[in-house]
Amino acid sequence: MAIAILERESAAGEKVPETNIKISVRNLNLFYGEKQALFEVSIDIKEKEITALIGPSGCGKSTFLRTLNRMNDLIDGVKISGSIVIDGQDIYKSNDVIKLRTKVGMVFQKPNLFPMSIYDNVAYGPKMHGIRNKAKLDQIVEESLRGAAIWDEVKDRLKTSALGLSGGQQQRVCIARAIAMKPDVILMDEPTSALDPISTLKVEELLDEMKKDYTIVIVTHNMQQAARVSDRTAFFLNGEIIEFAETSKIFSTPDDQRTEDYVTGRFG
Numbered sequence: 001m002a003i004a005i006l007e008r009e010s011a012a013g014e015k016v017p018e019t020n021i022k023i024s025v026r027n028l029n030l031f032y033g034e035k036q037a038l039f040e041v042s043i044d045i046k047e048k049e050i051t052a053l054i055g056p057s058g059c060g061k062s063t064f065l066r067t068l069n070r071m072n073d074l075i076d077g078v079k080i081s082g083s084i085v086i087d088g089q090d091i092y093k094s095n096d097v098i099k100l101r102t103k104v105g106m107v108f109q110k111p112n113l114f115p116m117s118i119y120d121n122v123a124y125g126p127k128m129h130g131i132r133n134k135a136k137l138d139q140i141v142e143e144s145l146r147g148a149a150i151w152d153e154v155k156d157r158l159k160t161s162a163l164g165l166s167g168g169q170q171q172r173v174c175i176a177r178a179i180a181m182k183p184d185v186i187l188m189d190e191p192t193s194a195l196d197p198i199s200t201l202k203v204e205e206l207l208d209e210m211k212k213d214y215t216i217v218i219v220t221h222n223m224q225q226a227a228r229v230s231d232r233t234a235f236f237l238n239g240e241i242i243e244f245a246e247t248s249k250i251f252s253t254p255d256d257q258r259t260e261d262y263v264t265g266r267f268g
């Protein structure tokens with residue numbers, strides 16, 4: 001199995017650990033009851049890059065993504081071994097899951113806005129965190145919607161139901177809702193798979209803007225999307241990382257035959 005740990009050459013020509021690693025995963029195994037879904041996954045995720053996770057359906061991409069903010073904790077019978085260190089802290093050794101999920105936000109496959117106004121959807125998290133000042137909330141809502149490239153489309157209808165927006169607009173409001181919590185990391189699980197091509201393009205353009213500010217991990221089964229938006233790509237198969245490299249390498253000269261077969265569409 002590939003060890004997806006990042007290294008670079010020092011001035012003296014030695015291999016040394018890469019700098020600016022935001023998330024460091026080592027020997028991660030995950031079981032759903034008796035069934036093992038992740039096998040010895042080790043990977044480094046660099047700060048302010050977009051890391052794409054690709055691989056056929058059922059290979060563990062979503063499972064792995066959810067381990068990064070402990071969303072699997074919500075599923076009965078899940079057992080995990082190994083470590084995930086974010087900013088020097090092993091997230092499974094700390095019990096502050098609320099703080100973790102603030103730092104590591106998530107956007108899901110289908111837009112999952114609450115049946116309330118656009119404004120209230122974005123202000124919801126900050127309010128739960130105790131922000132009550134109206135001017136402050138107004139500011140967070142505007143900044144977050146701008147950050148998700150949807151402000152101009154919704155600024156005149158902030159108090160109307162979020163569910164009246166198109167699917168693509170709703171997904172960008174979901175991204176705004178994640179941004180409103182001021183996370184460092186945003187996890188996205190096939191965020192455009194329910195969107196039309198034009199909305200997909202808008203989200204992809206947005207991702208490119210967002211990586212100035214955030215570390216992004218995105219699951220996609222759209223290979224063109226991985227190639228367009230990501231800096232590095234990890235190829236998963238049967239719960240293992242087979243290969244992890246710069247995206248251009250994965251799509252042009254991968255080392256592993258299975259990676260090549262997958263990215264050229266021979267299976268999956």
Ligand SMILES: Nc1ncnc2c1ncn2[C@@H]1O[C@H](COP(=O)(O)OP(=O)(O)O)[C@@H](O)[C@H]1O
Binds near residue numbers: 057059060063
């Ligand atoms: N809640 C769950 N309970 C039991 N098995 C699950 C659960 N979620 C996923 N799995 C299994 O774990 C494996 C990986 O699934 P998943 O992470 O969803 O794959 P992917 O996102 O790559 O399609 C699959 O075999 C799937 O059936």
Ligand SMILES: [Mg+2]
Binds near residue numbers: 061062063219
């Ligand atoms: Mg999935």
